[in-house]
Amino acid sequence: MTGSDTPTDGVDPDAPIFADFMDGETAQVHRVAVHAADSAETGQVRIVLPDVDTPIIWQVRDMRRVPDQADRASIVLGLDGPFPARLRITDTALARELAAICPALKRPNSIENPARRLAILAAAAIASVAVIVFVLVPVMADQLARVLPTRGEQALGDSTYEQIRRALGSENQAKLWECDAPDGRAALETMLARLNRGTNFPYDIRLHVLDHDMINAFALPGGHIVLFRGLLADAKSAEEVAAVLGHEMGHVQNRDPTRLTLRSAGSIGVLGLLLGDFAGGAAILFLTERLVQAKYSRKAESTSDIFAHDLLAKAALPTRPMADFFDRLHQQYGTETGLMSHLASHPDLPDRARAALAADTVGDSFVPVLTAGAWRSLRHICDSGDRDRNAQ
Amino acid sequence: MIIQTLTTDYAGKRGPLFWLALKTSVLTVLTLGFYRFWMKTRLRRFYWSSIRPGGIPLEYTGTAVEKLMGFLIAVVFLAFYIGVFNLILVFLSFSLLNGSLAAYILSFVGLIPIYFYAQYRARRYVLARTRWRGLRFGIDPAAWGYAGRALLHWGLTILTLGVLLPRQVFKLEKFRIDRTWFGRERFTQQGRWTMLLPAATHYFIGLGLTILAGLLGAIDPAGFGLLPLGLPWLLVGWLHFRIRSFHIMAAHKRLGENIGFTANPRTWRVIQIYLAGGLLIWVSLFAIIMAAVFAIMILFATIDIANLDLQALGQAFSAGGQLLVLFVAGFAYFGFFILGGVLRQIFLTQPMMHHYAETLIVGNSHHLNGIAQRPRDEFAESEGFAEALDIGAAI
Numbered sequence: 001m002t003g004s005d006t007p008t009d010g011v012d013p014d015a016p017i018f019a020d021f022m023d024g025e026t027a028q029v030h031r032v033a034v035h036a037a038d039s040a041e042t043g044q045v046r047i048v049l050p051d052v053d054t055p056i057i058w059q060v061r062d063m064r065r066v067p068d069q070a071d072r073a074s075i076v077l078g079l080d081g082p083f084p085a086r087l088r089i090t091d092t093a094l095a096r097e098l099a100a101i102c103p104a105l106k107r108p109n110s111i112e113n114p115a116r117r118l119a120i121l122a123a124a125a126i127a128s129v130a131v132i133v134f135v136l137v138p139v140m141a142d143q144l145a146r147v148l149p150t151r152g153e154q155a156l157g158d159s160t161y162e163q164i165r166r167a168l169g170s171e172n173q174a175k176l177w178e179c180d181a182p183d184g185r186a187a188l189e190t191m192l193a194r195l196n197r198g199t200n201f202p203y204d205i206r207l208h209v210l211d212h213d214m215i216n217a218f219a220l221p222g223g224h225i226v227l228f229r230g231l232l233a234d235a236k237s238a239e240e241v242a243a244v245l246g247h248e249m250g251h252v253q254n255r256d257p258t259r260l261t262l263r264s265a266g267s268i269g270v271l272g273l274l275l276g277d278f279a280g281g282a283a284i285l286f287l288t289e290r291l292v293q294a295k296y297s298r299k300a301e302s303t304s305d306i307f308a309h310d311l312l313a314k315a316a317l318p319t320r321p322m323a324d325f326f327d328r329l330h331q332q333y334g335t336e337t338g339l340m341s342h343l344a345s346h347p348d349l350p351d352r353a354r355a356a357l358a359a360d361t362v363g364d365s366f367v368p369v370l371t372a373g374a375w376r377s378l379r380h381i382c383d384s385g386d387r388d389r390n391a392q
Numbered sequence: 393m394i395i396q397t398l399t400t401d402y403a404g405k406r407g408p409l410f411w412l413a414l415k416t417s418v419l420t421v422l423t424l425g426f427y428r429f430w431m432k433t434r435l436r437r438f439y440w441s442s443i444r445p446g447g448i449p450l451e452y453t454g455t456a457v458e459k460l461m462g463f464l465i466a467v468v469f470l471a472f473y474i475g476v477f478n479l480i481l482v483f484l485s486f487s488l489l490n491g492s493l494a495a496y497i498l499s500f501v502g503l504i505p506i507y508f509y510a511q512y513r514a515r516r517y518v519l520a521r522t523r524w525r526g527l528r529f530g531i532d533p534a535a536w537g538y539a540g541r542a543l544l545h546w547g548l549t550i551l552t553l554g555v556l557l558p559r560q561v562f563k564l565e566k567f568r569i570d571r572t573w574f575g576r577e578r579f580t581q582q583g584r585w586t587m588l589l590p591a592a593t594h595y596f597i598g599l600g601l602t603i604l605a606g607l608l609g610a611i612d613p614a615g616f617g618l619l620p621l622g623l624p625w626l627l628v629g630w631l632h633f634r635i636r637s638f639h640i641m642a643a644h645k646r647l648g649e650n651i652g653f654t655a656n657p658r659t660w661r662v663i664q665i666y667l668a669g670g671l672l673i674w675v676s677l678f679a680i681i682m683a684a685v686f687a688i689m690i691l692f693a694t695i696d697i698a699n700l701d702l703q704a705l706g707q708a709f710s711a712g713g714q715l716l717v718l719f720v721a722g723f724a725y726f727g728f729f730i731l732g733g734v735l736r737q738i739f740l741t742q743p744m745m746h747h748y749a750e751t752l753i754v755g756n757s758h759h760l761n762g763i764a765q766r767p768r769d770e771f772a773e774s775e776g777f778a779e780a781l782d783i784g785a786a787i
Contacts, residue, residue: 020448022526027575027763029448029525066451068412068437071403076441076451084526084765086451112455125464129471137475144483152487265495266479270471 017094021047021056024084034087034094040101047087058087063102064109080104082111129270137266145259150202150222153258157222160261161208164226168212177211177382179229184209184381187374191242194315194369201252207245211382215329217244219251221258229382236324238370238378243322243356246311250304256296298348305352309359317369318362326353398754402746403449404442406738412438413734421726429463429779430456435737440522443749446757454521454774462517462774470506470780477502503781508539510777512568519572520769527575528766534571541567554599558588558637565641574647575763583644591636598626632659642752650759656751665747669740676735677728684724 016033023030035046039060047056058079066076066086074090077098089095099105148156165175188207196205203223212228219225225248227241235241251257296304305322312319330349370378416431433456440452478499485495512535519529545560562585569581601622608615635657642655754760 022448024526025765027525027527027760066437066441068434068441069449070405070408070438070442071444071449072405072408076449082768084523084528086526088448112457114457118457118461121461121464125468128468132468132471132475136472137479140476140479144479147487148483149487156482156486262479262483265482266475268478270475 016048017089017091019047019091019094020088021049022084022086022088024086032087034089036094036097036101039098045098060098060102061104063098063105064107065105067106067108075099077105078109080107080110133267133270137270138263141262141266142259145255145262148258148262153255154203154222156258156261157220157224160220161224161226164220165210168210179209179211179382181377181381181384183374183377184379187238187370187378188381190374191238191245191369191378194317195242195246195249195311197315199249199253199311201249205249205252209381215332217248219248219257221255221261223252224257225249225252232379232381234328236328237321238368238375239317239321240325241378242315242317242369243308243312243319243325246308247304247322249311250307251296251300253307254300254303256300256304260296302352302355305355306359309356313359313361315369316362316366318364318366319356319360323353323356326350326356395756396758398446398757400443400445400749400752400754401447402442402749403444404438404742404746406742409438409742410734410738413737414730417730417733421730426460429459432456433459436518439741439745442745445524445752445754448525451523452521453523454517458772458774459776459779461772462776463779464776465773466510466776466780470777473506505539505543506777507781508542509535510775510781511542512538513773514775514778515568516769517771517775520771524574525760526765527763528768530573530766530769531568532571532573534567538564538567553603555596557595558592558633559585561585561634561637562588562641569641569645573766575766577648577651577763580646581641581644582646583641587640587644588633588637591640592629592633594625594629595633596629598622598624598629602626628659628663631662635659635662648759648763650756652755654751654753654755655748656753657748658751661747662744665740665743669736669743672739673732673735676739677732680731681728 015037016035018031019034021030021032022028030049032050033048035048035055039045043060045058045060045063047058049056058077062080063077064080066078069076073092074088075095075098077087077089078085089098162175165178168176188209192205192207201223205223205225208224208226209232210226210228213230214228215230215234216228217226217231225245227244231244232241235244308322309319312322326349330353368375412434416427416434419427420431433452433454436452436454440450443450478495481495481498481502485493485498488494512531516531516533516535519531522529542564545556545563548556549560562581562583566581569579572579601618602625605616605618605622608618636659638657639655642653645653647653
């Protein structure tokens with residue numbers, strides 16, 4: 001071998017220092033002599049195995065230190081790349097010397113950092129999850145909603161209705177109150193009967209009024225329709241409430257809520273996985289928000305609107321109140337974001353108001369949907385009734 | 393006859409571990425959790441290199457990037473499984489049974505095989521990335537087979553109210569060990585499950601007392617009075633069983649024909665580590681909180697209350713002050729969890745590793761020299777499933 005010709009300060013430059021060498025091919029631990037005195041010039045470290053004539057040559061620029069080792073008294077060295085051979089040095093002088101001559105000792109092994117592959121994989125992963133949540137689950141949900149039997153749909157509606165009541169409950173209302181003053185209930189039934197003439201739903205419409213401020217109404221699977229107290233308080237006439245009811249009956253007819261609920265059931269699990277909160281509180285809140293806000297497509301909304309126009313015409317009721325209601329809602333909610341009501345969650349309220357106005361076949365002379373007394377009872381449906389039963 | 397043995401020493405010290413754990417935990421919080429793959433990798437490197445059978449440290453060669461990639465892959469698979477599976481479950485549950493309870497139960501039950509699958513895959517990853525004396529460990533791919541066996545044996549244990557636990561422990565260990573390799577040499581788990589029965593004496597006594605308490609309590613509530621005796625007995629008995637069965641099974645493990653093992657962890661030492669570690673963690677956290685409160689009190693004491701301009705203070709507070717308070721509160725909140733995790737590493741994980749390592753002896757070790765290297769086990773998904781399902785989060 002080359003060896004250095006220049007002796008350094010009385011120290012034999014080729015004096016071996018011993019270390020443990022693991023060849024990465026067998027489990028043997030070789031006691032080897034490490035020659036590094038001339039490494040600064042040659043750029044090489046010679047590792048001499050016992051009974052082997054040819055030394056192993058390591059290039060100093062390829063040598064890497066294995067990081068985060070517990071034992072501070074020794075260092076473990078390897079080569080850059082996928083090589084399993086290791087040199088374990090307990091001699092502190094040699095360790096210091098190597099640290100001085102190896103230029104890239106602290107650099108991470110280049111196989112550890114495939115940044116490009118990682119970026120591609122991350123993009124692919126995000127895209128795949130997006131496809132699952134936004135395409136696959138909705139498409140499947142729509143197909144399954146079509147074949148869900150009526151009784152199953154009703155059960156789905158029952159349990160989501162209870163879930164929403166619980167989720168919107170507060171400290172003094174473990175569940176949101178279901179308002180049931182008898183006069184008010186009677187008024188609701190009168191209104192429903194007037195609208196329900198001649199239509200054929202797969203299940204009975206079940207109407208509820210919940211004690212909540214939000215100006216909102218929404219439909220749930222299996223014929224549940226929920227009106228909030230806020231809507232009754234805000235409505236200027238019983239005909240406005242009838243118009244909203246007609247709209248929600250349109251959603252029931254088209255089974256929009258069933259599709260939405262099934263979609264949410266699929267996405268909730270994924271959401272829980274990503275948030276590390278499987279089947280936890282966040283998922284329930286998410287579900288409630290989705291159903292209360294009930295963001296259907298523009299097409300589903302306008303289909304329900306047209307259904308309501310028809311229903312109102314058959315019941316000899318005007319659609320102008322519907323237009324008035326949408327206009328007012330737009331003024332109140334138009335610029336708001338956050339948890340909005342289903343009715344206000346679409347940006348095209350003025351268009352829908354115009355369509356409602358154009359569809360009017362009745363004008364100003366009609367038999368009111370409720371008598372003045374019944375309308376008053378309906379507006380006060382939350383004032384009395386058996387709250388104790390509800391509060392449980 | 394044993395000709396040559398290797399004892400194991402443990403080189404990890406508290407100081408370096410503390411700084412490593414602290415640094416990596418802070419980075420994990422600052423990167424919204426992304427650094428946790430690096431944290432896990434670096435802590436494993438430290439712990440592995442601490443364990444030195446025959447003076448030669450283990451090496452952990454797993455990388456953070458492969459863990460992150462494995463996590464991403466697992467998230468996609470699980471998103472598909474959970475999204476589509478849950479949807480179908482909800483549909484079936486409502487269309488056939490008119491209720492959601494069945495869906496909830498099945499959605500949970502459906503994850504159990506995945507849990508065992510993930511456990512085995514994580515083991516495969518860790519073994520494939522562990523080296524000693526330059527050779528890789530490894531385990532044959534058999535994750536679904538393992539999941540099936542685990543379901544079966546766990547089912548039997550549950551059905552027999554815990555009586556068949558020793559059988560389950562042995563059978564599952566045998567399944568894993570018989571597929572484990574060091575280089576090209578295979579491990580085998582010898583012996584029978586019944587050899588674990590003597591180790592389970594206290595577990596059975598505790599179990600019997602607890603079941604008896606339940607039966608008596610069903611007749612007369614006074615019967616539940618046995619629980620304060622039965623439950624701790626069961627807990628300690630179970631721990632003792634785990635530790636003694638580890639010892640017994642280690643003595644019946646072979647690497648190749650001749651290489652044997654002795655592992656001698658002691659139950660009281662383990663309990664002592666749990667108790668002392670737990671105590672030290674909480675005392676340290678309490679001391680840190682008290683120091684912080686004290687510092688704040690001193691700060692307030694230096695303010696001249698009499699001459700305080702309350703209005704100016706109010707204005708200052710409403711402006712940048714709220715942000716500052718939020719920042720300090722967030723800092724304290726995360727600081728508490730970071731310190732808790734760091735203290736757990738140095739007062740629980742490390743002493744436990746230390747105890748298990750230093751009681752490990754490799755017998756007939758001269759046969760090791762003839763063992764050859766095994767090829768690298770490439771698998772992209774690493775321990776992603778275990779990470780995504782939050783299994784074995786310790787290290």
